[in-house]
Amino acid sequence: MRKVIIIAGPTAVGKTAISLELANKLGAEIVSADSRQIYKYMDIGTAKPTLEERQRIPHHFIDLFLPDVPYSAGAFGKDARQLIDTLFNSGKLPIVVGGAGFYIRALVDGLQTPEIQDAQIKQDLTQRLQEAGLAVLFNELQKKDPVAARQIHPNDSQRILRALEVIQISGQPFSNFLDQRLSPANFTPIFIGFTRERQHLYQIIEKRVDSMLQQGLVDEVQQLWEQGYGPELNALQTVGYKEVFDFLQNRISRVEMINLIKRNTRRYAKRQLTWFKADRRIFWINLDETSKIELLIESIVQKFNIWD
Numbered sequence: 001m002r003k004v005i006i007i008a009g010p011t012a013v014g015k016t017a018i019s020l021e022l023a024n025k026l027g028a029e030i031v032s033a034d035s036r037q038i039y040k041y042m043d044i045g046t047a048k049p050t051l052e053e054r055q056r057i058p059h060h061f062i063d064l065f066l067p068d069v070p071y072s073a074g075a076f077g078k079d080a081r082q083l084i085d086t087l088f089n090s091g092k093l094p095i096v097v098g099g100a101g102f103y104i105r106a107l108v109d110g111l112q113t114p115e116i117q118d119a120q121i122k123q124d125l126t127q128r129l130q131e132a133g134l135a136v137l138f139n140e141l142q143k144k145d146p147v148a149a150r151q152i153h154p155n156d157s158q159r160i161l162r163a164l165e166v167i168q169i170s171g172q173p174f175s176n177f178l179d180q181r182l183s184p185a186n187f188t189p190i191f192i193g194f195t196r197e198r199q200h201l202y203q204i205i206e207k208r209v210d211s212m213l214q215q216g217l218v219d220e221v222q223q224l225w226e227q228g229y230g231p232e233l234n235a236l237q238t239v240g241y242k243e244v245f246d247f248l249q250n251r252i253s254r255v256e257m258i259n260l261i262k263r264n265t266r267r268y269a270k271r272q273l274t275w276f277k278a279d280r281r282i283f284w285i286n287l288d289e290t291s292k293i294e295l296l297i298e299s300i301v302q303k304f305n306i307w308d
Contacts, residue, residue, distance in 0.1 A: 002088055002187040003304075006033075006104060007097045008276050009194035010269035012205045014287055016049055018194065019097040020057055021293050022300065026093050029058040031080055033098025033107065035172065036238055038076075039067045041224055044217045045240035047208065067229040067236060072176045077106030081185055088187075101275035102170050102177065108189045118274050121168050125161050137164060147175035169271050171238060190304050193282040195273065200288070202266050209240075209262050218244055239264045 005028075007019050023030050032038070036046040040063045049059060060083055065071055080096070080103075087094045098104060129137055134157050141160055142149040144167055152159045163174040170176075196204070221236075221244040229236060231245035240261055247257040276282055283303075285296065 003093075004084060004185075004187045004189050005093075005095045005300075005304075006108065006189050006191045007095065007194070008101070008104060008191065008282060009099065010201065010272040010276075011047070011099050011265060012208050012269065013194045013196055013201060015097055015099070015194060016047070016053075018293055018296060019095055020049070020053055022297050023057045023095050025297055025301065026095070028093040028095045029060065029087055031083060031087075031094050031096045032059055032061040033076070033080070033096050033100050033103040034061075035071075035073075035076075035100040035103055036235065037062050038064050038071060039069075039235050040065065041220070041227070041229070042067060042235070042241070044212050044215050044220045045238075045244075047212070067224065067233055070234065073100075073102040073106040073172060074176065076103045077110065080107045084185075084187065099272050101272065101279075102172055108185050110183055117165065118169050118271060121165050122161070125164055125168075129157060129161065134160065137161070140164065141167075145173035145175050148173060151175070169275065171268070171271075173234075189281070191279065191282040192300060192304075193276055193284045194287055195284060196287050201269060205265050205269060206262050209258065209265060212240065213258065218247070221245060222248060239268050 005022070007015050007022075009015050019030055022028070030049075034046065036042055037048050038061050039046075042048075048062060053059075054062065061076070061080065084094045096104065096107065125137070134155065137157075138149065138152075138154045138160050141152070141163055145163065148163050152163060154160075166174045166177065195201075217240065221241055224236065224241075225231075225245070225248065231237065231242060231249075236242065236245070243252070243257050243260045243264065246252045246260075247254060252260065
């Protein structure tokens, strides 16, 4: 059975650096499972691999669409399976890399309604239900996911809360998970997850945000807007972009923008971990400041018999 390495984990944990070295050692090509790197002109805010890195190791599913083109997890699952077949047929080993758990699930298992949950998000939504009423939450669902809202009765509080919970956890419309389901993939997935001690990861996230701003994140968002890609687009309603749009619209100060990006990125990383931790197939590797990529690569290749 053909083996496909799946490298998962929260944002900023170090997936890109490790996957590049692993791909280099195995002569593999990288299949990006990132729901935002697939869009053009969104480079800094999505932490895309550099052009130099992409020239060194072939990458797929990066810069495919303009930001106003809808693309779902279900579409990725189908398209990525076709690509993986093509790579295998040409003698190439695919390595799937990303933090979009719903994309990875669509690829490996077929698209299914998420089994994950977040107790804090559920509690917050329940409190909002008590304070604001069901009509307010249903109106929010209509705005965030009109397709799902048409399939849920306005008085069905349980399904409304569940849909909003999934939207917050995944960052994608709940209806994306209700598309046509796929059968399991025709390859053996090798799940490898990377994590770090929570405070260490948060420190890396904060440094990354500072670096993104120094690289010109605000200018990147301004240029997107000038090209006609505004904050109403689903692709741009994501951490790092929505906060800059608020700043550009004078809704928040620059200091507030920076603090919000850092806070929301930490929260996003926590949601990613919640998602991935629910998948017991993942073999977890904890990284620290002393971790050496070369040794990690050797241990991965030996442990999972990649060459077989």
